[in-house]
């Protein structure tokens with residue numbers, strides 16, 4: 092039996108208002124969802140509750156709104172995408188609290204599904220303000236959290252709500268925790284972590300502990316630029332958080348102390364613009380032009396990454412090695428993903444990858460089904476790997 096409460100403990104939900112936290116923070120392009128994995132993964136929980144007669148009220152965030160409501164970060168287009176995945180009607184309300192939300196909930200019948208607007212349009216969400224959590228709670232009788240990929244956030248809709256009403260893990264939350272425990276609870280060594288992507292400031296801290304758990308850390312994507320700059324490499328106009336240089340240096344010291352190899356790019360694919368058709372070239376990492384951006388790691392780096400994958404018994408991967416959404420900056424991510432997939436198919440590797448964009452990249456490479464396990468989570472998965480308590484899970488403990 093899991094040590095947290097699940098839908099098996101929930102009892103009769105007929106006509107109950109269930110506040111169901113899901114992660115609908117999906118990759119989008121031109122207003123359309125480009126990878127629906129996160130929606131597909133929460134669909135069984137939505138369907139189960141709806142089929143049992145609950146009024147299913149979806150709470151979710153999208154992106155990182157800086158200052159209140161931002162039409163570009165509305166969940167409205169995602170309501171339509173959720174409707175398509177579920178093949179049942181998904182109503183939408185333009186606010187997650189207050190009269191708009193209350194009226195929409197009051198109009199629900201048992202079995203209905205309603206998506207409320209982006210919880211991060213209110214500052215109380217990320218601050219986990221008790222008054223905001225109470226305003227969310229006013230529309231529900233039961234809380235279910237199925238957003239494993241946001242469980243590392245102690246926000247009102249992922250943590251605060253669970254203190255205000257009976258709270259349970261959804262089917263995806265449960266399945267993710269069980270699959271990660273099975274695949275990585277006692278990983279075969281050597282363990283190689285691959286970390287890339289763009290969320291440098293929110294993920295860099297966790298590398299401090301991760302280097303104590305793994306045998307090698309391969310750093311690519313935007314994350315690598317911060318490490319390169321920290322050791323004095325000029326990264327031109329690349330995505331780079333120069334103010335995190337001290338943190339990056341400390342991580343390299345911690346890694347050396349722990350005996351964890353840190354692998355940084357030796358070459359990069361650079362361009363002056365991040366758009367389709369922009370001219371690009373491959374350069375040595377110490378020859379990045381001052382007016383260019385590194386948008387992918389280069390072919391020599393891919394060889395090194397694949398050599399580490401070859402050496403590994405277990406690979407954990409979050410964050411693409413390059414800006415894979417635009418060709419040719421997908422090349423390294425696709426090549427490494429295909430190599431890890433082939434090793435896994437041959438039974439030589441346990442491969443676990445996660446993250447909204449990482450999953451999209453694996454689909455682009457056509458190998459998502461070949462990995463041992465694909466998590467919807469990136470940061471949450473790495474924090475779980477670090478051994479850090481996840482606030483969204485801890486609060487559901489029996």
Ligand SMILES: Nc1ncnc2c1ncn2[C@@H]1O[C@H](COP(=O)(O)OP(=O)(O)O)[C@@H](O)[C@H]1O
Pocket residue numbers: 287288289290291311312313330385386387409410411412413414415416445446447448449450468469470
């Ligand atoms: N060198 C780079 N420069 C700019 N953006 C990059 C670079 N490498 C990767 N990215 C971007 O990182 C994003 C994914 O990062 P992140 O959100 O951390 O991953 P995930 O969603 O898998 O957890 C992608 O949109 C990709 O374009």
Ligand SMILES: O=C(OP(=O)(O)O)[C@H](O)COP(=O)(O)O
Pocket residue numbers: 114116154155240241244290293445446447448467468469470471
């Ligand atoms: O996309 C997410 O995480 P991920 O980029 O680690 O996969 C989650 O929706 C959490 O989003 P956040 O990192 O803005 O809190």
